[in-house]
Amino acid sequence: MFLNRISLIGFTGREAEVRSTQNGKSVTTFSLATSKRFKDKAGNYQTETQWHRCVVYGSLGNITAKLEKGAHVMVEGELRTREYERDIQVGKKTVKAPAMAIEVIVRSLVKLDRPAKSAELPDAEEEASEEEAP
Numbered sequence: 001m002f003l004n005r006i007s008l009i010g011f012t013g014r015e016a017e018v019r020s021t022q023n024g025k026s027v028t029t030f031s032l033a034t035s036k037r038f039k040d041k042a043g044n045y046q047t048e049t050q051w052h053r054c055v056v057y058g059s060l061g062n063i064t065a066k067l068e069k070g071a072h073v074m075v076e077g078e079l080r081t082r083e084y085e086r087d088i089q090v091g092k093k094t095v096k097a098p099a100m101a102i103e104v105i106v107r108s109l110v111k112l113d114r115p116a117k118s119a120e121l122p123d124a125e126e127e128a129s130e131e132e133a134p
Contacts, residue, residue: 004078006104008052009112010034012071016064028061030054032075032104056106064109072112077105 013031021027032052040046054075056064067073080103085096 004080005076006079007074007076008032008034008104009074010052010072012067012069012073013051015069016067018061018065025058026061028056028064030056030064030067032073052104053101054104054106056109060106060109064106067111074110074112075104075106075108077107079103080105 010032013033016028016030018026018028032054033049034052035047035049037045037047054077082101082103084099084101086099087094088097
């Protein structure tokens, strides 16, 4: 039996990017920041932020593409590594170098942001009359 599952709660980075694959399906990618806070040896609080590359396939990607930068979300999926070649500059010459990407293949996403508060608040007179009623 095997299990490859990851759950992350954090805030989205830049706006999601939607691309089409060669077979016509959509792929959405976005970055997710998670942070932890700890005390260092001197007793000062430090914050460490990790960035995660999230990849979403299909119709869930269409929903994900509407997320704004800074949205508070929980994602669940599987961790996947992918090898590719990238161009790097060595002196005046550009060469191909092997690289590795670690990605979260998102299977579910829950938006954790609270809904915006209503702009209209009840008048103080209305609140007082409701309190006086039996």
